[in-house]
Amino acid sequence: MIISLLIAIPFLTSLVILAVPRTNAAAIRWIALFGSIAAFAASLVMYAQFTPGEAGYQMVERTPWVASLGIDWHVGVDGISLFLVMLTTLLTMLCVISSWSSIKDRIKEYHFLFLLMEAALIGVFCAMDLFVFYVMWEVQLVPMFLLIGIWGGERRIYATIKFFLFTMAGSVLMLAGILYIYFNTTDPATGHHTFNLLLATEQAKFPMEVQTWLFLAFALAFAIKVPLFPLHTWLPDAHTEAPTAGSVMLAGVLLKLGTYGFLRFCLPMFPGAATKFVPLISVLAVIGILYGALMAMIQKDIKRLVAYSSVAHLGFVMLGTFALNMEGLSGSLLQQVNHGISTGALFLLVGVIYDRRHTRLQADYGGIAKVMPVYAVLFLIVALSSIGLPGLNGFVGEFLILLGAFAAHPMYAVFATAGIIFAAVYLLWMYQRVFFGQVTHEINLGLKDVTLREGLVIGTLVALTILIGVYPDPLLSRMQPSLNLLLSHFQGAGITQTLLP
């Protein structure tokens, strides 16, 4: 029941919000907060119930939905999706808190959409039925489209339409792929075709040519979402224009839908094609790492800088995934969670000064460490974790990824390592310009340091950064059995590149 509950709580909360009169802003905020806390609590229960050593799905539920087409409400969670679900509930809760003062108009619609999106995102990660997956995948798109379009910055309409069309264009081909798989999957119990993901993965023994086409159909949808270079162009626009909480969810969770899709569908279902595409995707990932970092270096807008840094970070994740060994995969999955935490925190931090000054240009700040000491410390920790300083979460993930990449294809790893140096360059430069030295603008002398609420939200993420950095084992030990199972598909297909047993 827990998984359905986890999806139902935010969904029902969003409906309750719809029923509250729009004038009662306080009630709407409290209901949204309560709903998102309840969802987070439910995800903690899920974590507690999760058995670490098991590879397969746990807490599985299955009820017929459209029986005549073999569609079931079929949800569950495994080591791959567990922490992504928790990341979703955590970030949503923090976003609701952080929107408390920054969202001032159309509060009702805003919170309705936010919780609807949370429900759909959890649905994507927990779906064990291809149809349910596709429905959730499309549903999460609509709230984000509206969130950027209604509460976004000046060029929001351009950005949001671009965002929607890119994603939509990718997902229609995935639908064709899903339908093709449907017609090649039979439920032995009923003898009819089914959208059951487990059966589909089990029965997916397509000839190489078919695999290639199916891989491409899925990979395009996921690569756009990741975003893999050169499909990334929607991302800086969407990020820059989105409201703070929208950026947090976009970077923290929505981008993970793409990388998750590769792990969940592309690799286990089409191992042959995945192996074939390793060079292409790895090269694109490395280009993404370097290009994202170089672009981040020249950004004047801090938020745009963070957006481009996401392109680079997600390049690491893709590189790790396509190393196709245990180190790379667990590094990439861990890094997905890390990126959600660090970049989420970075966007929240940018939001703090934006709320105060309504500008995000580096040139408008300088020396503000003197006026906002707590803020400066929080920012530094998060920036360092994003760079990959040992002891913080980013290091563990990147280290594992590079380890895996070295084992598989040393050349890619060599280039990728340069990306880490670049990351240090653009983040530290930015940090220096914004925080150190004399206060360059009079107006910044009056900046208020972080409030208790802001501190609480960002502090939570900072604490997680350190916690995972020091002790990543609770995550890795839960991820690895499932990833091992994933790798077994490659061993079955005659592909072994594992460095460690």
Added chain:
Amino acid sequence: MNPLSTTDYLAVLPETLVVLTAVLVIVLDSAKRGRWATWVLPAWSCLGLTASAVAAIAVWGKGGTVFSGTVFADGFSSLFKVLFAVIGILTVMFSPYYLRFKSMRLGEYYALLLTAVFGMIVMVSAANLLVFFLGLETMSISLYVLAALQRADVKSAEAGMKYLILGSFSSAFFLYGVALMYATVGSVDYEAIGAFLAAGYQPNLMLVAGVALLLVGFAFKVAAVPFHFWSPDVYDGSPATVTAFMTTGPKAAAFVALIRVFGVALQPASSLWTDALTWLAILTMTVGNVVALRQSSVKRMLAYSSIAHAGYLLVGIVAGRTAFAAIGYYLIAYALMNLGAFAVIILINRKENAGYGFDEFRGIGLEHPLLGVTMVVFLLSLTGVPPTAGFFGKLYVFSAAIGSGHVGLAIVALLNSAVGAYYYLRIITLMYMNKPDGDVSFTEPASYRYALVISCVLVLLIGIFPEQLLRLVTLSAP
């Protein structure tokens, strides 16, 4: 020829009720010329249509044919009789406000609407090319008049004229095709044609020409590219309520007949027409979508989008028997979402001399929550975003295409629906992401609110729980 029995008459009770209602509307209208048009006549029309729907449900799928095998009394015809009644009722609910606004207090409007519904019912229950033709003409003639009803408006007059001339052309093509089929087969009964072709045939010139002419006739009627040229102007020029009606009901009727004629009767000769229909489908989807992108009027955009939707439905016809239920589902979904979208458009077009420009939509969503939310649902459904009826319709049709091996065609269709997303989204962005352009305060008439909510709830309901309707359509599909 067998003497007619009670079963025969019972089977056509829904049609009869619609005709009787129409006749009474004319009588009542002449009794109190004009004055009753505001509410008595619409109420009476709704009542008649409801009775017809009830009758259709009561005699649901008694099976087989009646009137010596010329009229179907199967579940599929019953299903569409109900759908046409629903389309009729919703259209009538949108009409009084619009007619008053356009100073068209015309009782005959309702009579014509009812005769058009009658024609559509005859089209879907015809088991014989000539009976179908009778229905087609009854419907078309009513529509020609309805299109031109706004006499003072040049565009409306032009629409009626264009529709009449091109419609007559297409009827002539069709009739010629019927004649050639008769010359080849010796009968115009669907069943006889099917049996003749199934027994083995030589593709001689007469047969090929007959099939081709029938196809052209149908292509005209469903506005398939390249036989679509009449439709944007006609849809654009007609009164908005009539356009809403035209893009849903008549299209559905033509598609059901297309299933019966091409999908079933001419199925044994499918090698003659599959390629042609495939290209028609591809052209129709692509041209409809691409041209819709460039429209400056929402009404015209929806006209082109309805061409695109006809293309998706043609994909289903190409896919063959497994897609028939899918087409049925799609037609029902499309009727609901398109009528809903048109209802909003009619309301938006409230100012004197206002067109149907995109700017009229600025900020509407924020000022009119009900209008905004329902419109978002309709547009997302037209785009094909789950969990709406439109998504399920597309999924069902395209999956039938993939299942029957037409993977390429399905991919073209899917890519096209991504193109469609752009112009539907444009309206959503205008409604919610722009400041209103001047005064946007107006009140929605109550009948509107009900109709909007009904269609919106249905679109969501059959989108989230498609099972029941799916089963119903699957059971009744030919």
